[in-house]
Structures are given as structure tokens and as C-alpha cells.
Amino acid sequence: MTDEHTTDDANASKESITTHSLSRRHYLGGVGALGLASIAGYSSEGRAADSSVVSVGAGSYTTTLPSGEGSPPATVYATGDISAPYPTNDWWSSILFEQYGAPLWAHPLAAMPTSEGLDLSHPTEWTFTNDSGDSNRDNIAAMDDSTDVTLSTxxxxxxxxxxxxxxxxHTDICWGANDSTTPTLDITLTQGSPFAFAEISGADAELTFAVTPTVWADQGNVLGLSVNGHHYGLFAPSGSTWSGLGSATLxxxxxxxxxxxxxxxPEATTTALSRYESYAYNQITGTTVSWTYDEAAGEVRTTHTFETTDRxxxxxxxxxxxxYPHQHKNTSTTLDGDTFVSPRGTMQTTTGTSFEMALDLPPVLPYMPDIGSVDQTRLAGYVDDVEAESPLVRVGSDTPGDGTYWTGKNYERLAQLRPIAEQVGDMTAADTFITALRTDLETWLDASVSGSTDSEDVFYYDDTWGTLIGYxxxxxxxxxxNDHHFHYGYYVKGAAExxxxxPTWADASNWGEMIDHIIRDYANPSRTDSMYPFLRNFAPYAGHSWASGNAGYELGNNQESSSEAVNAYAAILQYGEYTGDTELRDLGAYLVAHETAAVDEYWYDVDEENHPSSWNYSYAAIVWGGGYKYDTWWTDDVEAIHGINALPVGGHSLSLGRNRAAAASTYTELVDANGGDYFDYWPDILWEYRAFSDPADALNLFEGRASSYAVEFGESKAHTYRWLTAMDGLGAVDASVSADTPxxxxxxxxxxxxxxxxxxxDTETTVTFSDGTSLSVPANSLATTGGSSDSGGSEGSSVPTIDSVSTTTSTKGPWTNAIVDWTVSDADGDLQSVTVDLRxxxxxxxxxxxTSVSGRSASGTADLRTKNTPTTVAVMVTDAANNTTSNTTTL
Structure with a gap:
């Protein structure tokens, strides 16, 4: 999260969308019986016939800014040969937003553009300050980036x-681009590069040092010098000379x-100077990341490539x-032995045009298995409690639920509840939860519902920057x-569920293309997309995401809730897996693998190597380009400080338990800072985090206050109880064993x-784990060793029967609605599901x-709708043995 977190918790010609092929399923569960047309207050006649509304499958977005809403700046500080979409949310994005930008933490270099040129330094010393309620403990660790030298003309x-x-x-910054009367200065900075490459026209180069530097090597065009305890090489073209030696200006x-x-x-020696001279004339002009998810090996392999123009x-x-540490710990590339101090810990060097790294895909589950000492009746009661809420989509003046963030958190809550309801056999509740989620999400995905100028529940495309903004x-x-991955990740998580x-809901002709837009906004895998930038929030070299869109801070960019970033990327992985889109699945795998590795290194510092040893804390709630902070944007309550990098807890969070000792240490730090384990801010989140290190203790803490604690907005008592009992039954996360499925x-x-x-x-499969264990998993199901599965029912010999089908259709505006009543039965009593579709x-x-069904007979109603022309209704009933019976009726 960014500084905006202050409470608890294009036009049609630009349409160029790759549609995703989808696998069909024979086993489908409860989606719900309520269509958008039956929402109170909805009227198709109220839809705006507005040319600014761009249709995308069944949905749409608007290109007209909703009335009264703020939008990104009208001015973008970029040269004329660069156009939208712009890569916001990066370490250097302040250049695009501000006249001279803000401090740029490239690591190991830090820089600050000014009206004169570029201030450069190599920060090596930590400073500690305090802006918290505890005056005895400095909660901010920042590196001192006092200027060593200013490169100007x-x-x-x-x-x-x-x-x-x-x-x-990397980024290329230009001074004087629009003024023909002044010289031009062009400087390339690259994350992870010790080099700053400059090009100057219309004037001489001028370097002004903070103090007169010590020149320890003078080779004419090449100088080795030291200032403020930092060592630099200056590399000019052959035949050049330097004036001003012995002064502070060269x-x-x-x-x-x-x-x-x-x-x-790395040191003040001629050996180092000569080694760096060999590469100093190879200007970096391209930086590219590529990745491969090896499903069989359970591994993500990443290649970072540098392109250079050689003088x-x-x-x-x-x-x-x-x-960075997350890179050099996971690469087989030869390291050279040079090291640099950085805010991320010790950096180690390699040479060449590329390097590779490999990361295991961390454990990810869509939900927890039905394991542990759970009281099914009690769990079912918790499900009933939420089902009874009205409305399930919580909005209004008495809740924070009407913005993209709070809306998304509620989607997470409902998505978590549906499989729990299925586990306790409450298919009505399961349908209720998914219906509420789907109905509200579809409202957001269709800008024509209330007209393009309405500021409520609408996505707006800003073609100045190339971004999709929800209002x-x-x-x-x-x-x-700010925070697009945090907010929109919840939307994708809901779509995935x-x-x-x-899966047909996610067809391109239905709602899939709008979900595709949302994913492309925050995690676009394409560099040639005309609408959205490549990986907006994720920084490929840093290995994690940044939250601030403009990065306009003294300490650079920042990210607070790393756990919500992991959730956003796990959502892409799951959505890709459920829809059969391997490109999205592999994108999600790459992002999850890297984000979780970086979280271990920089937020939790599990090896205790990267945070400053003299800092008061071993965990950082906010990671900055220039340091760390034990605080949140909105409160110094220690529960929030720790909980913000855990929520939302779910099957995507299991990486937090990969190092059980580190999880225990962080929890101990929380308890010490809190003065005990009685939590009243986010108790459920912190109990769930405790389950990574001691699930029995976590369950005991819950049981002691199960009837009295305040439930966190994105949580439910049903999910907390399900999580804690499952973790208590399962034990510790064992990430040493991988699987050939994501x-x-x-x-x-x-x-x-x-x-x-x-x-x-669609069919049963055998999953093989890296230790040789095999597990047979039925279609569309979660299974565990020991025979536990949530596929439901017992195998029968009979074929289910469709006893009756009746259909009533009506037309309103562009929509055709079909109300389908059905009755089905099965002699073996193992009914599983009924699927009804329009074709x-x-x-x-x-x-x-x-609709999920059970027993010997069932009846129900399907409420379907389409903007296209339907000609038939198809009904299919399935039993637990995947026996099916179909019936097609012409309208």
C-alpha cells in the first residue's frame, strides 16, 4: 500500500486483445441463480448509448472520465518519440510525473535529477529516525544518499x-530535450548497474564534487578518485583530458x-579501475526479462538480458x-567476487550479456482441504451466519466498501467462503456467495449499466497514460x-473462483475480455500492447512490486502490503489454470515465485542478512527504494504493522510458512512489541499467521475469543476457523517437495x-511430487493423500435422469433473459451438478x-442472459462418477 492508505485495511481503435482458449468442463459447481437483470433498481433502458463506452465481450469500459473524479496528470514528462502506455509504478517513474523527478534508487547508485544535472552517490551508511509513537525505538532505517558528485554541463x-x-x-533521462537554445544532457541509469552513461552535446562535461576528491589514478581520459569514502571511475573518450584536478570541479x-x-x-585500486574500464564504454540500451515455468519440475527459470551499444x-x-540477494542466491551464473553495499543487502557482480536464476514455484492452493479437528456443524453455522448477511456485497455510508479496494476485499471474502460452503454440503450458501460476487463484479465490468459518466462501479480507460482505473x-x-495490483488482484481472484x-463465464464473448483488460493493466506480459505497459507494478530486476504510481518520495518507491501483491499474482495463476490459458498461468507462476522470494529476503529478512544489523527490527512493514520502515501508512499499531504483510490469508499465502523458524521469530517480535498475544486490531489475521509457526497455539487463541472478536473486513469467522483447523491437522508447510502441477x-x-x-x-489426473509420491486427483477437485477429496459423492452405476425442463424467455433492450426450471434424479443418490446454458x-x-446438487432428486431454476441471439437451451446433469445426461431444447 502507499501513502494514500489512511484506514485499516482508449478508445475503440486501440482494442487489440488476444483471446484465450478455454478448456470445457464436465464437472461444474454452483454459480448462482441471480442474473444482473434481476438486481433491484437495474433497468436496461437506463443504459447509456454512449460512443465513449467501448464494448468488450459482454462487458465494457468508458473512455470518458466519470464526473467529479480525479485522473492522472495531463502532462507526461517524456520526449516526443515516447508515447502511452507509460510504465508507472517503477523505481524511476517520478521522471514521468515531475519536472525533475524524485530520488532514484538504482542500486548500487542513487541519483537525483535537478535543474543543473544529475546528483550521484553510492549510499553505504544507514541512518535511523523515528516517526512512531514509541520514542525509544527508531522505526525508519534509511541509507544516506548525500551527493558525492553532480554530473552536468x-x-x-x-x-x-x-x-x-x-x-x-533501465531508464534514459534527457535534459534540454525541448529547448534548442541549450545543450542537451542524456543519462542512462540501470537498476543493478554500477555505471551511469552520459551523452552531452552543445557544451563540455562538468563534474562538481561535494568536496575536492582524492585522485588516486590519472590515466588521461580515465580517472580513479574517491569522495566521501566512495570510489569512482571516470571514463571519457580516448584523447580526452580533465581540467580542474586538485579542485572540486572537473x-x-x-x-x-x-x-x-x-x-x-568496489575498491580504490587500479585493478578495479582497469576491470570496470573494460565495460565502461558499453552503454546499456536494452534490458529484458524472460521466463519459463517448467510444470514438470515445479520450477520458474528467469533470464535477465542486457543489450549494449559499444564505443x-x-x-x-x-x-x-x-x-541482489534474491538473485545471487538462486543463480548458477558465475559471480566475480566484487560486492557493493545497497539497501537490499550485499550485491554481488557478474559479467556478460545475461544471467539466469531458478526458483521453485511456492506451494499454492485454491483453498484448504477438509482436514483437521473441525466441528462440521459449527463450521456450517459460521457459513450460515455470513449467508444471512444482507447485503453480502457490503457498501454504504456505514462501511468502507464502495471503492475498488474495499470492493475487492469483499470479493476475496466471498471467494473464500464458496468452497467452505461446498465442504459442509451447503450448496445453497455456496450459490448465494458466488451469485453475490458474480452479480457485483459484472456490474463493475460493464460501464454501460449506469452510463459512462457515473462515478460508481465503472472502469475508465485513460489514454494519456495507458491505464484502466476503477471508480x-x-x-x-x-x-x-497507486496500488492497482492490490485492488485489481482481488477482482481477478473473484473471477477465478x-x-x-x-469457465464459460470467462469466455472472450462473455466476461473474459474485461478480466483480460484488468490483468493487462497491472501485470501485462506483453511489451507491444498498445493499451497497457509491460508489468506495470512488478519490477523484474528488484524481484518484487512497487505500489506508488509516481514514486515521488525521498526514499524512492515503496510497497507496504507484499501479501496483497502475492495474492494478485496467485489470482492470475489460478485464473489461467481454471480457464486453460497457459500464458496467464505461467505469468502468474513467474510473478508468484519472484515476489515470494523477495518477500522472504526484504520484508522478513529470513536469513537475517539484508536489514541493517543495528536496526531495532528484523521485519519491515514497508520496503522503500532507500530503506525500510516498521510502520504503516495509516497507523503505528503493531498489529496492523505485522498484519498488513499477511492479509489476505489463504491457500496463496503458504510461502509465509516455508521457513517456520523465521515465521516464529517474526511472531515473537510482534508479541513483544504488542505486550502479549491478546490482539484487538486484526486478531483473526494474526492468528492465521501464527498458524505457520504453531497452529495449535493459533487455534487455542481463536477458541479463547471465538464468540467475541471483531472480524476483519475481508475475513469471515468461517474462513478463519477452517484455516486454523486445517493448519492444525496438516502441520508445517514443507516447501522442499514440489509437484508437477501449479x-x-x-x-x-x-x-x-x-x-x-x-x-x-476435465478428467482425473495423477500428480507426481518431487519425492516420488503420486496422488490421484479427480476432475475439478482438491485431493489429499489418505483418500480425502472434495470431489463429492460415491461412484454409482446408474445414469442420472433429466425429468423435466421448462423455459420462459423475455427481452429488455439488448438483453435476452431465459428462466429455465429443471428437475433431475438419480437412482444411486449421488447427484453432483446440473449445468444449464444458452447457445x-x-x-x-x-x-x-x-448448480451443485446431491441426493436422489433435485430441482432448481437457472436465470440466464445474453446480448446475442440464443436458439437453444442445453441442460446437463452429472453424478459423482462423472456419468452425464444431456437435454437440448430449441427456443
Whole structure:
């Protein structure tokens, strides 16, 4: 989250969308019986015939800013050859938003653009300050980026800076781009690079040092010098000389060639100077990440590639790159032995044009298995309690639920509840939860519902920046482009839970293309998309996401709720798996693997190597470009400080338990700071986190206050009880064992291991774990070793029967509604599901609803709708043995 968190918790010509092929399912669960047309107050006649509303499948977005809403700045500081979509939310994005930008923490270099040029430093010393309620403990650890040297020209000052180019983790900053009367200065900074590459025209180079530097090597065009205890190499073209030696200002005409490189050096030696000189003339002009998810090995492999433009003085190929801890700990690339201090810990260097790293895909489950000492009657009662809420989509003046963030948290709550209701056999509740989620989500996905100028529940496309903004926005997600991954990840999570039982809902002709837009906004895998930038929130080199859209802070960009970032990327993985879209699944796998690795290193510092040893804390609630903070944006309550990097807790959170000792240590730090384990801010979140280190203790804490604690907004008592009892039965997360499927996990209770896997395919499959264990998983089911499965029912020999079907249709505006009443039966009493869909002449499914059923007979009603012309209604009933019977009726 960003500083906007202050409470607890294009036009049609730009449409160029890749549609995703979807696998069909024979087993589908409860989607619900309530269509949008039956929402109170909805009227198709109220839909706006507005040219600014762009239809996308069954949904739409608007290109007209809703009345009264704030939008991103009208001015973008970029040269004319760069256009939208712009890569916001990066370490350097302040260049796009501000006249001179804000501090740029490239690591190991730090920089600050000014009207004169670029201030450079190599921060190595920590400073500690306090802005919390505890005056005895400094809660902020920041590196001192006091300027060592300013790189400028002899031609005077500049009106602004502008972005002149960028790659996946580098940026090109230009001074004087729009003023023909002044010189130009162009500097390339790259995350992980010790080099700053400069090009100058119309003036000489001028370097002004904080104090007179010590020059310890003078080789004419190449100088080795030290200032403020930091060591640098200056590399000018051959034939150049430096004037001003012995003073604080050096100038050079650069022999008319107009280029210059400054490098921070690991030591003040001629050996280091010579080594860095070999690469100093290879200007970085491209940075590209690529990834592969090896499903069989359960591993994500990532390649980081550097492209360079080599000057005549170059004597080596490639560049020197400094790797962060999460990179050098997980690479087989040869490391050179040079190290640099950085706010992320010790960086180690490698040379060449690329390096690779490999990460295990962390354990991810869609929900927890039905294991543990759970009282099913009690759990069913908790489900009933939520089912009785009215409304289930909580909005209004007495709740915070009407913005994108709070709306999304409620989607998470409902998505968690549906499988729990299924586990206790309450299919009515399961339908109720998914109906409420689907109905509200579809309202957001269709800008024509209330007209394009309505500020409520609508997505607006801003073509100035290339972004999709939901209004009402939350915490600066509109004007500042903050937190899109946090908010929209919840929307994708809700869509994934719908698609888990009803993949046709996610067809491109239905709601899938709008979900595709949402994913592309915050985690676009394409660099050639005309509407959205590549991986808006995720920083490929840093290995984690940034939350602030403009990064306009002294300490650079920041991210508070790393757990909500993991949730957003796990949502993509699940959505891709349920819809059969391997590109999205693999994207989610890449993002989850890296984000969780970075969380371990930089938020929790599980190896105790990266945070400053003299800081008061071993956990950071906020990671900044220049340091860490033990605090939140809205409160210094220690429960929130710890809980914000745990919520929402679910099957996607299991990486937090990979290192049980570290989880125990962090929990102890929380208890010590809180003065005990009585929690009153977010008790359920903290009990759920405690379950990673001591599930029995966590369950005891819950039981002691089960009837009296305040439930966190995105949580439910049913989910908390289900989570705690499951973790108590399963034991510790065992991440040493991987699986050949993305939705799997292994647990160890000290006596035996439990293997869990979800099969999103249409047929039964066998999942193989890396220790040789095999697990048979029925279609569309979660299974565990020991025979536990939630596939439901027993295998029977009879074929289910469709006893009656009647259909009534009506038309309102562009919509056709079909009310289908059905009755089914099965002699073996193992009914499983009934699927009803509308189809056109080509047999394309236009809308579909599935209801979970059980017993010997069942009846129900499907409320279907479509903007297209339906010609038939198809009904299919399935039993627990996957026997099916179908009936097709012509309308």
C-alpha cells in the first residue's frame, strides 16, 4: 500500500486483445441463480448509448472520465518519440510525473535529477529516525544518499527532465530535450548497474564534487578518485583530458565525442579501475526479462538480458551487473567476487550479456482441504451466519466498501467462503456467495449499466497514460495510479473462483475480455500492447512490486502490503489454470515465485542478512527504494504493522510458512512489541499467521475469543476457523517437495507428510511430487493423500435422469433473459451438478449457470442472459462418477 492508505485495511481503435482458449468442463459447481437483470433498481433502458463506452465481450469500459473524479496528470514528462502506455509504478517513474523527478534508487547508485544535472552517490551508511509513537525505538532505517558528485554541463541549467527511453529495468533521462537554445544532457541509469552513461552535446562535461576528491589514478581520459569514502571511475573518450584536478570541479571537452561514463567501484585500486574500464564504454540500451515455468519440475527459470551499444574504447562484451540477494542466491551464473553495499543487502557482480536464476514455484492452493479437528456443524453455522448477511456485497455510508479496494476485499471474502460452503454440503450458501460476487463484479465490468459518466462501479480507460482505473477509486489508485495490483488482484481472484466451476463465464464473448483488460493493466506480459505497459507494478530486476504510481518520495518507491501483491499474482495463476490459458498461468507462476522470494529476503529478512544489523527490527512493514520502515501508512499499531504483510490469508499465502523458524521469530517480535498475544486490531489475521509457526497455539487463541472478536473486513469467522483447523491437522508447510502441477502443497506434522493438489482439468489426473509420491486427483477437485477429496459423492452405476425442463424467455433492450426450471434424479443418490446454458446456432455457449446438487432428486431454476441471439437451451446433469445426461431444447 502507499501513502494514500489512511484506514485499516482508449478508445475503440486501440482494442487489440488476444483471446484465450478455454478448456470445457464436465464437472461444474454452483454459480448462482441471480442474473444482473434481476438486481433491484437495474433497468436496461437506463443504459447509456454512449460512443465513449467501448464494448468488450459482454462487458465494457468508458473512455470518458466519470464526473467529479480525479485522473492522472495531463502532462507526461517524456520526449516526443515516447508515447502511452507509460510504465508507472517503477523505481524511476517520478521522471514521468515531475519536472525533475524524485530520488532514484538504482542500486548500487542513487541519483537525483535537478535543474543543473544529475546528483550521484553510492549510499553505504544507514541512518535511523523515528516517526512512531514509541520514542525509544527508531522505526525508519534509511541509507544516506548525500551527493558525492553532480554530473552536468558547462552550458547552464535546464527547464526540466524528460524520459527519453526505457527498458524492463533501465531508464534514459534527457535534459534540454525541448529547448534548442541549450545543450542537451542524456543519462542512462540501470537498476543493478554500477555505471551511469552520459551523452552531452552543445557544451563540455562538468563534474562538481561535494568536496575536492582524492585522485588516486590519472590515466588521461580515465580517472580513479574517491569522495566521501566512495570510489569512482571516470571514463571519457580516448584523447580526452580533465581540467580542474586538485579542485572540486572537473571539466572535459570529451575530445568532441560527447560521451562519458561514471562508475562506482568496489575498491580504490587500479585493478578495479582497469576491470570496470573494460565495460565502461558499453552503454546499456536494452534490458529484458524472460521466463519459463517448467510444470514438470515445479520450477520458474528467469533470464535477465542486457543489450549494449559499444564505443570504440570497449574491450569486453556485455556489462558488469550487481545482483541482489534474491538473485545471487538462486543463480548458477558465475559471480566475480566484487560486492557493493545497497539497501537490499550485499550485491554481488557478474559479467556478460545475461544471467539466469531458478526458483521453485511456492506451494499454492485454491483453498484448504477438509482436514483437521473441525466441528462440521459449527463450521456450517459460521457459513450460515455470513449467508444471512444482507447485503453480502457490503457498501454504504456505514462501511468502507464502495471503492475498488474495499470492493475487492469483499470479493476475496466471498471467494473464500464458496468452497467452505461446498465442504459442509451447503450448496445453497455456496450459490448465494458466488451469485453475490458474480452479480457485483459484472456490474463493475460493464460501464454501460449506469452510463459512462457515473462515478460508481465503472472502469475508465485513460489514454494519456495507458491505464484502466476503477471508480470509485481508493487510496490514490486514480490520480496517482497507486496500488492497482492490490485492488485489481482481488477482482481477478473473484473471477477465478467463478471460472473454477464455470469457465464459460470467462469466455472472450462473455466476461473474459474485461478480466483480460484488468490483468493487462497491472501485470501485462506483453511489451507491444498498445493499451497497457509491460508489468506495470512488478519490477523484474528488484524481484518484487512497487505500489506508488509516481514514486515521488525521498526514499524512492515503496510497497507496504507484499501479501496483497502475492495474492494478485496467485489470482492470475489460478485464473489461467481454471480457464486453460497457459500464458496467464505461467505469468502468474513467474510473478508468484519472484515476489515470494523477495518477500522472504526484504520484508522478513529470513536469513537475517539484508536489514541493517543495528536496526531495532528484523521485519519491515514497508520496503522503500532507500530503506525500510516498521510502520504503516495509516497507523503505528503493531498489529496492523505485522498484519498488513499477511492479509489476505489463504491457500496463496503458504510461502509465509516455508521457513517456520523465521515465521516464529517474526511472531515473537510482534508479541513483544504488542505486550502479549491478546490482539484487538486484526486478531483473526494474526492468528492465521501464527498458524505457520504453531497452529495449535493459533487455534487455542481463536477458541479463547471465538464468540467475541471483531472480524476483519475481508475475513469471515468461517474462513478463519477452517484455516486454523486445517493448519492444525496438516502441520508445517514443507516447501522442499514440489509437484508437477501449479496448485499443490505438502505439509509435515512431524509424524507424516500430507500431499494436497487441485486438478483443474476435465478428467482425473495423477500428480507426481518431487519425492516420488503420486496422488490421484479427480476432475475439478482438491485431493489429499489418505483418500480425502472434495470431489463429492460415491461412484454409482446408474445414469442420472433429466425429468423435466421448462423455459420462459423475455427481452429488455439488448438483453435476452431465459428462466429455465429443471428437475433431475438419480437412482444411486449421488447427484453432483446440473449445468444449464444458452447457445446460438453455431453452438457457442452464450451464458451458463451450474448448480451443485446431491441426493436422489433435485430441482432448481437457472436465470440466464445474453446480448446475442440464443436458439437453444442445453441442460446437463452429472453424478459423482462423472456419468452425464444431456437435454437440448430449441427456443
Amino acid at each position: 558547462t552550458g547552464g541549467s535546464f527547464a526540466d527532465t524528460q524520459c527519453a527511453g526505457y527498458g524492463d529495468w 571539466t572535459s571537452a570529451l575530445d568532441g565525442a560527447g560521451y562519458l561514463t561514471i562508475a562506482v567501484l 570504440a574504447e570497449s574491450s569486453a562484451t556485455g556489462t558488469i551487473a550487481a545482483l 470509485n477509486d481508493s487510496f490514490g489508485s486514480g490520480a496517482d495510479l 467463478i471460472a473454477r466451476r464455470n 496448485l499443490a502443497a505438502v505439509f509435515d506434522d512431524g509424524t507424516a507428510k500430507t500431499y494436497v493438489a487441485y486438478n483443474a482439468a 446460438n446456432d453455431a453452438g457457442t455457449v452464450l451464458d451458463e449457470m451450474t
